[in-house]
Amino acid sequence: MISGKTKVVGLIGDPVKHSVSPSMQNAAFRKLGLDYVYVPFNVEKDSLQSALSGLKALKVRGVNVTIPHKSSVMDHLDEIEEPAKKIGAVNTIKREGQLLKGFNTDGIGAQSALKEKIDELKDKNIVILGAGGAARAISFTLAEKGANLTISNRTTSKAEELVREIKKKVGGKVKEIPQDRKRLKEELEDSNILINSTSVGMHPDKDETILTAKEMHSDLTVMDIVYNPPKTHLLKEAEKAGAKTISGLGMLVHQGATSFKIWTGRKAPVQTMKKSAKKVLEGK
Ligand SMILES: NC(=O)c1ccc[n+]([C@@H]2O[C@H](COP(=O)([O-])OP(=O)(O)OC[C@H]3O[C@@H](n4cnc5c(N)ncnc54)[C@H](OP(=O)(O)O)[C@@H]3O)[C@@H](O)[C@H]2O)c1
Incomplete structure (x- = not known):
C-alpha cells in the first residue's frame, strides 16, 4: 500500500x-x-x-x-x-x-541476456544490425568485453561513424559492412552471434525481417532486441536455420x-x- x-x-x-x-x-x-x-x-x-x-x-x-x-x-x-x-x-x-x-543499462542488459546462453563473449565474432541508440549501447559494451564486431546499418554513414568512435574510445576489432543479404550471409559464416538492434520486425510490422533462414546457420546464436512481439520473424527464421535464439525480453x-x-x-x-x-x- x-x-x-x-x-x-x-x-x-x-x-x-x-x-x-x-x-x-x-x-x-x-x-x-x-x-x-x-x-x-x-x-x-x-x-x-x-x-x-x-x-x-x-x-x-x-x-x-x-x-x-x-x-x-x-x-x-x-x-x-x-x-x-x-x-x-x-x-x-x-x-x-x-x-x-x-x-x-541497455548495453549491460543485452550482455546479461546473451550470457544466459553464452559463457564467454571475449573473441566471439558478433554481427550487429543497426547503428541507432540501442545498437550504440550494445556495441560499446560488447567491444569492452573483447568481442570482434561487425556493424551493418541501413544508413551506412551512421555505422561508419559508430565504428570510428568505438575504435577511438575502446579499440579492438570492429568494422562496418553494407546491409546487403549476400554480404551479411558471407560474414555470418564465420560469426558466432547475430544481434538485431534495429526496429525491423516490431509491432505492427511483424512480418518484416532483414535476414531469413538462408543467410543463417545452426552454429549461430541469434538475439533480437525487438520484444513486441517476443518471437519476431527474424527469430522464427533463425529457428528454421537451427540457430539458438534469444528474445528481446x-x-x-x-x-x-x-x-x-x-x-x-x-x-x-x-x-x-x-x-x-x-x-x-x-x-x-
Ligand atoms: N529489448 C530492449 O530492452 C530494448 C531496449 C532498447 C531498444 N529496443 C528496441 O530496439 C529497437 C531500436 O531502438 P533504438 O532506440 O536503437 O531506435 P533508433 O535509435 O531509432 O534506431 C533505429 C535503428 O533501426 C534501423 N531501422 C529502422 N527501420 C529500418 C528498416 N526498415 N530497415 C533497416 N533498418 C531500419 C535504423 O536504421 P537507420 O539508421 O538507417 O535509420 C536504426 O539503425 C526498437 O524496436 C526498440 O523498441 C529494445
Missing part, C-alpha cells in the same frame, strides 16, 4: 503509455516487499529541464529515461557514469540528495533489473520481472 514513506521511481519519456516497465518494476518491488512505486511520467521535449528540477523537488529516487530524452538529458545531469558517456545516452537516473547521476528485463539495483541496492527478481513483462506483452 502506498503511504507517506513510499519511495517513488519512474519513467520519463514521450510517449510512455505503452511502456512495459511500470508493470515489470512494480512486480519486482512487490516480490521483494520493498516500499517503492514506479510511475510513468509523460514529459514533452520542452519540459525536460523542469521535469528534472521536479525530480529533485519531489525527492523522486530515480527514473528511467526513454525516447526522446536519452541523449538530451545528459546536458542536465550532475554526473554521468563512464559507459553512458561513451555511448552518448542515459536511460537511468539516480537522485542522490540534490545530485542527479546518469547511467546506461531478455534485454528488456536485464536492463530493468540493472536500473532496479541502481535505485534499491538490491538484486532484482529477474524471473518475476520476465513473467510480468510477458503477461503485459501477451495482452497487447
